Amino acid sequence: MSSPMLDVRALNKVYAGRGDPVEAIADLSFQVSDGELVCVVGPSGAGKTTLLRCLAGLLPATSGDVALAGEPVTGPPQGMAVVLQEYGRSLFPWMTVAQNVELPLKEKGVARGERSRLVGEALEAVGLADVGRSYPWQLSGGMQQRVAIARAAAYEPQVLLMDEPFAAVDAQTRFELEDLVRALWKGLGVTVVFVTHDIDEAIYLGERVLVLSARPTVLLEDVRVDLGAERDQLETRGAPEFARLRTHVYELVQQAKLGVRSLADARLTHAG
Amino acid sequence: MSEGVAGVVEPAPPNAPGGYAARGRRPLAHRAVWLGTAGVVALLVVLQVVPSTGLVNPDYLPPTTEILAALADRVQTPEFWVALGDTLLTWVTGLAISVVAGVVLGVVIGMVPFLREATASTIEFLRPVPSVALIPIAVLLWGTGMQATLLLVVYASFWQVLVQVLAGVQDVDPVASDTARSYRFSVLARVRTLVWPTALPYVMTGLRLGAAVALILTVTGEMLIGTPGIGKLLAVARESGAVPSMYALVVVTGLLGVAVNLLARALEHRALFWHPSVRGEVAA
Amino acid sequence: MTAAQATAPATAQAATRQATPRRTAWGVVRSVLYAVGLPLVLLAAWWVATADSESPFNPPLSEILATFGPTWFSGDSFADTRFVQDVLPSLGRLLVGYAIALVLGIGLGVLIGAVRPLRELAEPVLEFFRAIPPPVMVPVLMLFLGVGTSMRVFVIATGALWPILLNTVEGVRGLDPVLKDTARAFRFGRWGRVRRLMLPGASPQIVTGARQALSIAIILMVISEMFAARDGLGFSVVQFQRSFAVPEMWSGVIMLGLLGVLLSFVFRVATAAVLAWYHGYLRSQRGGA
Numbered sequence: 001m002s003s004p005m006l007d008v009r010a011l012n013k014v015y016a017g018r019g020d021p022v023e024a025i026a027d028l029s030f031q032v033s034d035g036e037l038v039c040v041v042g043p044s045g046a047g048k049t050t051l052l053r054c055l056a057g058l059l060p061a062t063s064g065d066v067a068l069a070g071e072p073v074t075g076p077p078q079g080m081a082v083v084l085q086e087y088g089r090s091l092f093p094w095m096t097v098a099q100n101v102e103l104p105l106k107e108k109g110v111a112r113g114e115r116s117r118l119v120g121e122a123l124e125a126v127g128l129a130d131v132g133r134s135y136p137w138q139l140s141g142g143m144q145q146r147v148a149i150a151r152a153a154a155y156e157p158q159v160l161l162m163d164e165p166f167a168a169v170d171a172q173t174r175f176e177l178e179d180l181v182r183a184l185w186k187g188l189g190v191t192v193v194f195v196t197h198d199i200d201e202a203i204y205l206g207e208r209v210l211v212l213s214a215r216p217t218v219l220l221e222d223v224r225v226d227l228g229a230e231r232d233q234l235e236t237r238g239a240p241e242f243a244r245l246r247t248h249v250y251e252l253v254q255q256a257k258l259g260v261r262s263l264a265d266a267r268l269t270h271a272g
Numbered sequence: 273m274s275e276g277v278a279g280v281v282e283p284a285p286p287n288a289p290g291g292y293a294a295r296g297r298r299p300l301a302h303r304a305v306w307l308g309t310a311g312v313v314a315l316l317v318v319l320q321v322v323p324s325t326g327l328v329n330p331d332y333l334p335p336t337t338e339i340l341a342a343l344a345d346r347v348q349t350p351e352f353w354v355a356l357g358d359t360l361l362t363w364v365t366g367l368a369i370s371v372v373a374g375v376v377l378g379v380v381i382g383m384v385p386f387l388r389e390a391t392a393s394t395i396e397f398l399r400p401v402p403s404v405a406l407i408p409i410a411v412l413l414w415g416t417g418m419q420a421t422l423l424l425v426v427y428a429s430f431w432q433v434l435v436q437v438l439a440g441v442q443d444v445d446p447v448a449s450d451t452a453r454s455y456r457f458s459v460l461a462r463v464r465t466l467v468w469p470t471a472l473p474y475v476m477t478g479l480r481l482g483a484a485v486a487l488i489l490t491v492t493g494e495m496l497i498g499t500p501g502i503g504k505l506l507a508v509a510r511e512s513g514a515v516p517s518m519y520a521l522v523v524v525t526g527l528l529g530v531a532v533n534l535l536a537r538a539l540e541h542r543a544l545f546w547h548p549s550v551r552g553e554v555a556a
Numbered sequence: 557m558t559a560a561q562a563t564a565p566a567t568a569q570a571a572t573r574q575a576t577p578r579r580t581a582w583g584v585v586r587s588v589l590y591a592v593g594l595p596l597v598l599l600a601a602w603w604v605a606t607a608d609s610e611s612p613f614n615p616p617l618s619e620i621l622a623t624f625g626p627t628w629f630s631g632d633s634f635a636d637t638r639f640v641q642d643v644l645p646s647l648g649r650l651l652v653g654y655a656i657a658l659v660l661g662i663g664l665g666v667l668i669g670a671v672r673p674l675r676e677l678a679e680p681v682l683e684f685f686r687a688i689p690p691p692v693m694v695p696v697l698m699l700f701l702g703v704g705t706s707m708r709v710f711v712i713a714t715g716a717l718w719p720i721l722l723n724t725v726e727g728v729r730g731l732d733p734v735l736k737d738t739a740r741a742f743r744f745g746r747w748g749r750v751r752r753l754m755l756p757g758a759s760p761q762i763v764t765g766a767r768q769a770l771s772i773a774i775i776l777m778v779i780s781e782m783f784a785a786r787d788g789l790g791f792s793v794v795q796f797q798r799s800f801a802v803p804e805m806w807s808g809v810i811m812l813g814l815l816g817v818l819l820s821f822v823f824r825v826a827t828a829a830v831l832a833w834y835h836g837y838l839r840s841q842r843g844g845a
Contacts, residue, residue, distance in 0.1 A: 056741055075740075082741040089734035094756040094833040103752060104742035135833060137840040155742065307676035315681050332699040393591040394598065400820035402771065404778045404790075405812035408797035408805045412613045488689040492775070495691060496782055503692070510695040522692050529687025 003070065004031035005191045006055065006159060011064035013050055024050040026216035028064075034158075037185050037192040039202035041249065042212030042220075043257040048195045049085075051217070052163045055193065056082050068159060081152035085164040087145040091136040098123065098132035101151045108155070122154035125187070126180060142173035146180070153184055159191045167197065175233050178205055182231055199253060203227070203245045204236060211252045213261045220252055221263050334516040342516035343523060352505070359490055359501035359528070362418055366425030367486045370433050371479060373426075378437025379467060383459075388438070399435065403428040403489055404496075411497055418500075421493025428489045429482035433475070440474030441467055476543050480536035487532050491525055502528070615803045620810070623803040628811060638792060643811065646789040649705060650777040653712025657769055661717050662762060665724025666754050675725065686722055690715030690772055694783050703784040708777070715776045716769035723765025727758025760834050763827045770823055774816055789815075 013025040024047040032038050042048055053059035055066055057076040066073040068080060081104075084090045091100050098119055105115045123129050126146040136144050145165055152160055162181070166174045178201060185192050196202050202209045209223040225245060227236055236242055247270050255266040316336050323330035334342075346352045381387045403424045410420035444467055452462050494503025502524060509518040599617070606616045631637040668675050668682075694711050701707035731754065739753045755762075781790030793808035795801075 053737075058737055058740060076743050078743065080741070082738070084734060084737065086734045089732050090738045092735065092752075092756070093837045094759070104744075107742060107744045107748045107752070135836060137837045304676040304679070307673060308680040311677040311679070311681045312684075314677075389587075389590045390594050394594045397595065397817055400771070400816040401813040402774045402778060402816045404775050404782070405793070405809045405816070407778075407782065408793055409809060411797060412802070412805075484687075488691065488772075488775075491689040492691040492779060495694075496779055506692055506695065510698075515699065518695060522688060522696060525692050526684050526688035529689060530684060533683070533687055 003034075004067075005034040005036070005069055006032040006193065007065070007067040007070075008055070009065045009067075011051070011054060011066060012062050013047070013054060013059070014062045023216035025054070026218050028212075028217060028219055030210055030219060030222060032159075032191055032193060035189055035191055036207055037182075037194065037205060038208045038210060039206035040193065040195045040210045040212065041197065041199055041202040041253065042217065043214050043253055044197055045215055046212045046256070047215045047217040048197070048212065049163055051212075052082075052161055052193070052195050056080060056161050058082075079158040081155045081157035081160050083145075083148050083152050083160070083162040083165045085167050087141065087148045087165070087168070088136070090148055091144060091151075093135065093137055096133050096135055097128065097139070097147050100136060100147060101132075101154050104151060104155050118154040118156070122150040125153060125184060126150040140173075142169045142177065145169060145177060149177075149180065149184070153188060153190075156188075157190060159193065160185075162192065162194045164196055165194075166201070174201070179231075179233065181205060186229075199246060199249050200237065203242060203249060204231060204233075209245075209249060211249055211256070213256045214259060218261055220256055220260070220266070223249060331515060334519060338516045339519045339523065342514075343520035346517065346520055346524075355500060355502050355505050356524075358418075358499075359494065359503065362421050362425065362493070362499065362501060363483075363486050363490045363532075365418075366422050366490065367429055367479075367483055369422070369426050370429040370482055370486065371475075374430050374433025374478060374482070375437055375475060378434050379441060379463060379471070382438045382441025382471075383463070383467065388442075395431075395434070395438075399431040404492065407493075407496060410493075416498040416500075420497050421490060421499040421501075424489045424493045425486045429486040432482040432485055433478035436474040436478030436481070437471055440471030443474070444470045473544050476540040480533075480540050483532050483536045484529070487525075487529055612800065612802055615806065619803050620806040624807040624810060627804045627807045642787055642792050643789050643815075645705075645787065646777055646781065647815070649708050649788075650712060650773055653709040653776075654716055654770065654773045656709070656713040657716035657720055657773070658766065660713070661720025661765070661769070662724050662755075665721045665762075666728055666750055666758075668721075669725040669728025669758070670750075670754060675729065682718070682722060682725075686718035690718075690776055691779050694776070694780050698784055703786070708780045708785065708788070711780045712773045712776045716773040719765040719768040719772065720762065721765075723761040723768075724758055727761030728754050730761070731757045759830055763831055766827070767823060770819060771816075774819065778812060 008031070009029050011025055011028040013023075015022045015024060028051065040048055040051065050059065054061050055073070057066075057073045057080070060074075068077045071077065092103065095103065101119045101122055102115050105118060110118065119132070120129070123132055126149055128143060128146055128150060131139060131143070136147055139147070148165070166177050169177065181192070181194070182205060184190070194202070194205055196205075203225055204227075206225050209225055211220040211223060212218070213220050223245065227239065227241060227245075248268070251268050251270060252263075252266060255268070260266050319333070319339075320336040322328050323333045323335045330338075381391055406423055406427055410423045414420040414423075448466055449462075452466050457465070490501065491503040491506075493499050494501035495507045498504055498507070502521060506518060506521040506525070509515075509521060603617045606614055607618070609616050628639045628643065629637050631640075634640060668678055690711075693714055697707050697711050697714070701710055735753060735757060739749050744752065777788075778790040778793075781788035782794045785791045789808070789812065793805060793812065796805035796808055
C-alpha cells in the first residue's frame with residue numbers, strides 16, 4: 001500500500017452551540033490510498049456530512065488530524081474538489097453552465113486557453129457538451145448535478161469529495177450518474193470519497209465501504225468490496241457477492257441504528 | 273421606480289428568508305445585543321468627543337450631552353407634544369387614505385384583465401413622478417394647511433400600496449380561481465376567500481413601505497410648506513439658529529422612523545403568522 | 557433558497573409581462589392601444605376641463621403646454637436657457653450624489669454584510685440612520701456646507717446611501733450557505749469572493765436598494781433646492797409659485813415629472829441586463845414549485 005492520499009487520525013468533532021455541546025464524531029481513523037474510491041455509509045444522523053466537511057476543510061475538527069497527501073488540512077486544501085448534495089444551490093445561478101465550470105479554474109489562475117479546453121472536456125465527459133450556454137436553473141435536477149460533477153472534474157483535483165450527491169435525483173437518473181462517477185474515477189485516476197445513505201449505491205460504487213455508527217460516530221467496519229473493476233447496473237447488482245455484501249452492510253447499519261458502537265457488539269444473524 | 277425607503281428590503285413574497293423567526297433562532301443572539309449596544313454607545317461617545325475637542329466646530333455639531341439637554345427641554349413644552357400629535361395625525365391620515373384607496377383600486381383593477389392592461393402604462397408613468405414636484409401646486413391650493421402635506425403623503429405612499437396589491441392579486445393561483453368560478457362563487461366571495469388571502473402578504477409589504485414613505489413626506493411637507501408638526505419645529509429651530517434643538521428634533525424624527533418601521537414589521541409579522549402561505553413554506 | 561428570493565413581486569411581475577410574446581399584428585396594435593389609451597383619455601379630460609378655466613390656479617392645459625417651451629428652452633443662446641442653466645446642473649448634482657451613494661453603499665454594505673461581528677456592531681446604528689427621514693438632513697448639512705453645490709450633492713449622497721447600504725448588507729447576509737461553501741471549497745480568494753459571489757449574489761437586493769435610493773435622491777435634489785438655494789430646478793419651480801407664475805409653475809411640475817419618469821426608465825434599462833438571470837431563475841422556481 002502506498003502512502004495514503006487521505007489520512008484521518010482520531011478525528012473528533014463537537015458542536016458547541018448555545019445549548020449543550022453535541023458530539024457529532026467521537027473518534028474516527030481511516031486512510032484512503034491514492035486512486036481509491038471509498039464510500040461512506042451510516043444511519044441517518046451519523047455525522048456523514050460533518051465528516052465530509054471536516055475532510056474538505058470547511059469545518060475545523062475539535063481534535064485529531066486530517067491530512068491530504070501528507071499535508072495537514074486546516075482550510076479547504078488545494079487539489080480537492082467537493083460535490084454537494086444540494087446541486088441546485090451549489091451552482092451560481094447568475095452564470096451559465098460553462099461559466100460555472102470555468103469559475104474555479106479562473107480563481108485557480110488557469111490560463112484562458114487551458115480553461116476552455118478543460119471546460120469543454122469536462123462537459124463532454126458528463127454528456128452536457130451542448131448546454132454550456134444554458135443557465136443551471138434551465139436544466140433538470142440530474143443535469144444540474146452533472147454540471148456540479150463537471151465543475152469538480154475540470155478542477156483536476158487529487159481528491160474528489162461527494163456528499164450524498166444523488167440523494168435528490170430520481171432513481172433512473174441516479175443509475176446513470178453512478179456509472180458516470182465510476183467512469184470519471186477511472187478516467188481521471190482521482191481519489192474519491194463518496195458519502196451516501198444508500199447501501200446499494202455504496203457497494204456498487206466503492207472499492208471499500210466505511211460503515212459508520214450513529215452519532216457520536218465511530219467506524220463500525222471497513223468493508224472490502226471485491227466486485228471487480230468493471231461494474232454493471234444489472235450484472236453487478238445481480239451478483240451473489242453483491243447480495244452478500246448488501247446483507248452484511250444492511251445488518252450493520254440496522255445495528256448501528258440500535259446504538260451498536262463496535263463490530264464485536266453487532267449481532268449479525270446472516271453469516272457473511 | 274417608486275419612492276421607497278432606506279433599507280426596507282423590498283417586497284418579499286411571503287416565503288422570504290431571513291425573517292424575524294429565523295433571526296430569533298440564531299445562536300449567539302445575545303452577542304448581537306451586546307455588540308449592537310456597544311455600537312450605539314460608541315456612536316454617542318464619538319459624537320460627544322469630536323465637538324468637545326474642537327475637531328468639528330461645536331456650533332455646527334453640538335456634543336451629545338447638549339443635544340440630549342435640548343431634547344429634554346423640548347419634551348417639557350406642550351408645543352412639542354402638539355407638534356408630535358400633528359405629525360402623527362397627518363401621517364396616519366395620509367397612510368390610511370393610501371391604504372384604503374390602494375387596496376380597493378388594486379383589487380378592482382387586478383381582478384379585471386381589461387382594467388389591468390388599460391391602466392398599466394398610466395401607472396408606470398405616474399409612479400416615478402416625484403411627489404415633491406406637487407409641492408407648489410399643494411401650496412397654491414391649500415396654503416400651509418394639512419391638506420397640502422396630505423397630498424404629498426398620499427401621492428407618495430399610494431403607489432407603494434397599489435403596486436403591491438396588483439402584484440398580490442396577480443399571484444392568485446389560476447387553478448383555485450377556475451375552481452371558484454366553476455362553483456359559481458360570487459365576486460365578493462371570490463375576493464374574500466381567494467384574492468384577499470393571497471394578496472394579504474403583499475398588502476402588508478405595501479403597508480410597510482408606504483408607512484415609511486408617508487413619514488418622510490409628512491416631515492418634508494412640514495419643513496417646506498409649513499404645515500404644523502415636528503418638521504415645522506425643525507425649520508423654525510434652524511431659522512432661529514437653535515442648533516442643539518435642531519439636532520434634538522432630527523433625533524426625534526429618527527426615533528419616529530424607527531417606531532414606524534418596528535410597528536409596520538410587527539404588524540406584518542403578526543398578520544402573516546397565521547397565513548397559509550407561511551405555513552405552507554414549512555411543509556415545502 | 558438563494559438571496560434571490562427576497563425580491564419584489566412587483567419586479568418579477570414586470571418581467572413576466574415583458575416576456576409575454578406578442579406575435580400577431582393585431583396583438584401589437586392592441587398593446588399600443590392599451591398603452592396610450594388611458595393617458596390620452598386623461599389628457600383630453602384635463603384639456604376639456606380646464607379649457608375655459610379662469611382660475612389663476614388652474615390654467616388651461618393648452619396654456620401650460622404653450623408655456624413649457626419658452627420657460628425652459630428660450631434664451632439668447634441654448635447655453636442661456638433655463639434647461640442648461642438650472643435643469644442640467646440639478647441633474648448633474650443628482651448623478652454625482654447618487655454615484656457616491658452607490659460606491660459607498662455597495663462597498664460598505666459588502667464589508668458589513670460579510671463580517672458578522674461588524675454587522676452586529678453596526679446594525680442598530682444603521683437602523684437608526686436609515687429611519688431618519690432624509691429631508692431633515694438638509695438643514696443639518698447646510699450648517700456645515702452652506703447652500704452651495706457641495707451641500708446639495710452631499711444631501712443627495714447621504715440620503716441615498718442608506719437604502720443601498722442596508723439592502724446590500726441584507727443581500728450579502730442572505731447568500732445561500734451552500735454557495736458560500738462552494739466558493740470556499742474551491743479556494744476563491746477574498747477579492748474573488750466579493751466579485752464572483754457576493755456582488756452577483758446580492759445584486760437583486762442591491763438593485764432594489766438602488767431603485768429606492770434613486771427616488772429618494774430625486775426628492776432630495778428637489779427639496780434641497782426648494783429649501784435653500786439660488787438656482788436649480790427645484791428653486792425655479794418654487795420661484796414660479798411664489799411669484800404666481802402659475803403656467804410656468806405647472807410646466808416646472810411637468811419637467812420634474814418627466815425627469816422622474818426618464819430616470820426610472822434609464823434605471824430599468826440599465827438594470828435589466830444585470831438581473832436577466834434572476835428573472836429567469838425566479839420563473840423557473842415558480843414553475844418548478
